[in-house]
Amino acid sequence: TATDNLASALSCDITIAGTPEAVNDTVANGTVAEYTRALPDGSYNWSVTCRDQGQNSNTITTNFTVDAPPRVTLTSPILGARNSSQQILFNYTPEDYYGIESCTLYLDGTENETTTSVSLNTHNAFNISGVAEGDHNWTVSCVDDDLNTYAPSNETFSVDLSGPLIAMNYPQEGAFLNIQNVTFNWTPTDYPLTQITCDITIDGAVASSGIPGVSGGDFTHLEPDMTEGPHNWSVTCSDDLGNQASSITINFTINQPDMATNNSLISINDTNPNVLQNVTLGLNVSNIGGSTATDFIVAFYDNVAGPAGQIGNVTITSLAVNASTIASITWLIPEGRHQIYGVIDPQNDIGELNESNNNATLTITTLISRINAPASGYITNSTSVPINFTVADYVGGTVDYAIYVDGSPDTSGTANDNESTIETLTLADGTYTIFVRATDGLSRQKDSTAITVTVDTGAPDVTFQHTEPDHLPIRNRKHQLHRDG
Numbered sequence: 001t002a003t004d005n006l007a008s009a010l011s012c013d014i015t016i017a018g019t020p021e022a023v024n025d026t027v028a029n030g031t032v033a034e035y036t037r038a039l040p041d042g043s044y045n046w047s048v049t050c051r052d053q054g055q056n057s058n059t060i061t062t063n064f065t066v067d068a069p070p071r072v073t074l075t076s077p078i079l080g081a082r083n084s085s086q087q088i089l090f091n092y093t094p095e096d097y098y099g100i101e102s103c104t105l106y107l108d109g110t111e112n113e114t115t116t117s118v119s120l121n122t123h124n125a126f127n128i129s130g131v132a133e134g135d136h137n138w139t140v141s142c143v144d145d146d147l148n149t150y151a152p153s154n155e156t157f158s159v160d161l162s163g164p165l166i167a168m169n170y171p172q173e174g175a176f177l178n179i180q181n182v183t184f185n186w187t188p189t190d191y192p193l194t195q196i197t198c199d200i201t202i203d204g205a206v207a208s209s210g211i212p213g214v215s216g217g218d219f220t221h222l223e224p225d226m227t228e229g230p231h232n233w234s235v236t237c238s239d240d241l242g243n244q245a246s247s248i249t250i251n252f253t254i255n256q257p258d259m260a261t262n263n264s265l266i267s268i269n270d271t272n273p274n275v276l277q278n279v280t281l282g283l284n285v286s287n288i289g290g291s292t293a294t295d296f297i298v299a300f301y302d303n304v305a306g307p308a309g310q311i312g313n314v315t316i317t318s319l320a321v322n323a324s325t326i327a328s329i330t331w332l333i334p335e336g337r338h339q340i341y342g343v344i345d346p347q348n349d350i351g352e353l354n355e356s357n358n359n360a361t362l363t364i365t366t367l368i369s370r371i372n373a374p375a376s377g378y379i380t381n382s383t384s385v386p387i388n389f390t391v392a393d394y395v396g397g398t399v400d401y402a403i404y405v406d407g408s409p410d411t412s413g414t415a416n417d418n419e420s421t422i423e424t425l426t427l428a429d430g431t432y433t434i435f436v437r438a439t440d441g442l443s444r445q446k447d448s449t450a451i452t453v454t455v456d457t458g459a460p461d462v463t464f465q466h467t468e469p470d471h472l473p474i475r476n477r478k479h480q481l482h483r484d485g
Contacts (some may be wrong), residue, residue, distance in 0.1 A: 003030045006054035007288050016046045038097040041146035069148035070096035072103070075123060077157035082191060084241040086133070086159055090126040092140040094118055103142040106151070107131075118142070133161045163245025164196055164215065164237045165380040170232075171252040178255050178290040180321055181224045183433025186247065188237040190215040198237040202476045215239075228254045228291035255265035258353035259319065261345045266342045266360035272444040275366050283342035283360060286317065286324040289353045293319045296350050298327035301341040305359075309341070337365045337394035365394040369401070369438035369448040372420055376451035384451055385425045391438035392418035400439040405432050427455045 002010045008029050014022040016037060027033040027050065047061035075091035077083065094100050100118040104111055105126040113126050126140075128167040135158045141151035169185040171177055188196050194215040200207050201224055213219045219235075231254060235247040265284035273279050281300050287293050299313035312329040319325055327342075344358040352358075373388040374380075391399040396416060403423055415421040425434070435450040 001030065001032050001046075002027050002050040003022060004052045005052045007054075010050045010052055012050040013049055014046065014048055017044050028211050038434050040098050041066050041068065041148065047378035054360055057305065067146075067148065068097075070094055070142045070144040072142050072150055072151055072152050074139065074155050077138075078155040081157045082160045082194075082241060084129045084160060085160070087127070087129040088131050088157070090128060090138055090140070090157070091123055092125070092139075093121070094142045095121050095180070096142075096144045101143045101145055101147070103140050104176050105138065105140055107138050107148040108136050109473070131159050133159045158191065160239070160241055160243060163243040164190040164194075164239055164246060165235055166235055166247040168235070168247055168250050169218065173225065173252070175252040175254050177252060178258075178288065178321060180226050180228075180254060180291050181222065182226055182254075184221045184233060185218065186219050186235050188213070188215065188219065188235075188245075190239045190243075192216070195240045196237050198485065200233065200235050202233045203231055223318070226254050228256050245421050253290075256351050256353045257291050257293035257321075258289030258357070259293055259296065260286050260343065260354070261344060262357070263362070266340065266362045268362060268364055271363075271364065271442075272367060272446070273333050274446075275368060276332050278330055279333050280328055280330050281311070281342070281362075281478065282326050282339060283344075284318065284324060284326050285344055286366060287319045287454060289322055290321060292321060293350060293352075296345045297347070299343050299346045300329055300331070300481070301343065303339050305341040305343060305346075311340075313346075333364070335366045335368060337363070339363055349453040351441040359480045361396055367399075367438055367440050367444045367446040369436045369446050371434070371436055371437050371448050371451055374451065374453060376449075377454075378451070379454040379456060381455075381457050383426055383455055383457060385427050385455065386422050387425060387434065387436070388417060388420055389421050389436045389448065390420050391415050391436065392419060393440035393442075394443070395441070397441070402437045402439075404435050404437060407433070427453070429455050429457055431455075 002012060004010055004150065010027050010029060011024045011150040012027050013020060014025065014035055021037060022035055043065045045061060045063045047059055049057055049059040051057040056057055073093040075093060077088065087245060090105055094103055100120060101112055102116045103118050103124065104114040106112060118124055135156065137154040137156045139151045139154045141149055143149050148330060149189050167187040169187060173439050180479060184200060188198060189197060196213055196215055198219055199209040200221045207223055208221050211221060214406045230251065232249050232251045234249045236244060238244045261283055267282045269280040283298055286296060294317065296316055297313050300311040303309050311331050314327045314329060316327060340362040342360045348355065369391050371387060371389045391401045393399055397417055398414045399417055400410045404410065405425065410425060412425050416449060431452060431454045433450050433452055436448040438446050
């Protein structure tokens with residue numbers, strides 16, 4: 001920078017190592033002026049002499065040293081490049097003002113190849129074959145004519161000759177599945193963020209191809225309505241360089257249907273039915289197996305789980321996996337104790353995963369109360385009226401009873417199950433409505449059919465009624481017998 005108190009521009013001369021480099025170079029007053037000159041390595045002095053318009057001049061001199069290494073730029077491969085070839089062209093550009101004596105390729109930190117045929121300021125290359133598969137780093141070190149050396153920081157690259165590694169997530173080898181719509185899942189792993197496409201093969205046929213994704217991510221394929229029985233699957237995946245790999249073959253099985261029930265799932269719509277009442281029996285059936293069950297029978301039996309005791313049956317046309325339904329029939333229930341059996345597929349017409357969970361049982365009894373004697377309409381001249389009755393719940397113990405007269409309890413007690421019992425009522429003259437109420441151990445109650453009983457203990461009054469005068473001869477009298485009471 002040259003400054004002057006008057007001149008707007010100055011004239012300057014530049015000398016380097018005693019040699020004039022610029023003469024009468026015009027420099028604006030007070031501004032920075034630059035001059036570029038290529039110099040080999042070494043020690044130098046340089047001076048600047050500036051003059052104003054009055055030819056007043058001043059000179060400044062200083063010393064400097066040039067010790068500049070070459071510059072080297074790595075061109076390719078860089079930034080983690082991947083190659084599917086083991087022959088790699090390492091491109092670089094060396095720069096120096098005076099010349100490069102040699103350049104050396106370093107591969108994975110080891111000197112690999114050196115060349116003295118170096119073109120300055122343009123692309124040069126090492127063509128190396130047999131680079132092993134895997135991750136690598138490289139740089140080029142160049143020496144200039146002044147023996148200055150420079151090597152840039154390493155660049156990384158990979159030689160990728162292999163397809164992705166494939167993890168088979170689901171289903172796994174030997175799996176037994178209780179589903180027919182199977183979502184296959186696998187994970188192919190290659191270099192991070194590598195784009196991958198996969199084909200899935202099920203039972204020897206390609207089920208889907210070109211399934212896209214990224215290395216390390218889960219790939220899926222849904223295969224619907226697979227049939228029961230053994231199956232297999234495998235996957236073939238390719239990375240973005242065309243490297244391909246195939247998985248192992250996985251074997252698995254879709255389970256048979258499995259219709260299931262238990263004693264808590266059989267029902268009757270009325271737990272205190274009348275004799276010969278129309279009741280509904282129901283059986284809740286679930287398919288806990290691996291495939292849909294079709295056209296199977298649910299049968300109901302009374303006391304004997306076989307043809308001799310069959311009440312009726314229904315056919316279920318279809319029951320999907322994890323679905324349930326209720327099979328039901330109506331039945332005129334007879335008097336007595338009944339062990340009801342609900343049986344799924346009684347003839348074993350369809351294959352199941354488990355045949356031992358097809359049965360359910362329910363015990364139901366008809367609670368009865370019956371007056372055996374007297375018959376309704378009975379008339380007696382005794383105030384002691386015996387009532388012969390039977391109460392039963394067919395369990396084999398005792399049943400409580402109460403005898404109601406005109407709607408009010410009169411006598412109560414406990415009777416043996418299904419045995420006749422006699423209770424004698426004391427009744428005044430009159431007509432009464434009587435029934436017996438039975439109560440069993442389940443607190444069920446049942447009333448007998450009511451009867452009417454009349455008690456009449458009064459004798460009739462008898463008097464003579466005369467239709468003619470008393471003086472008539474007795475043989476001519478007419479007598480009328482009249483009953484009172």
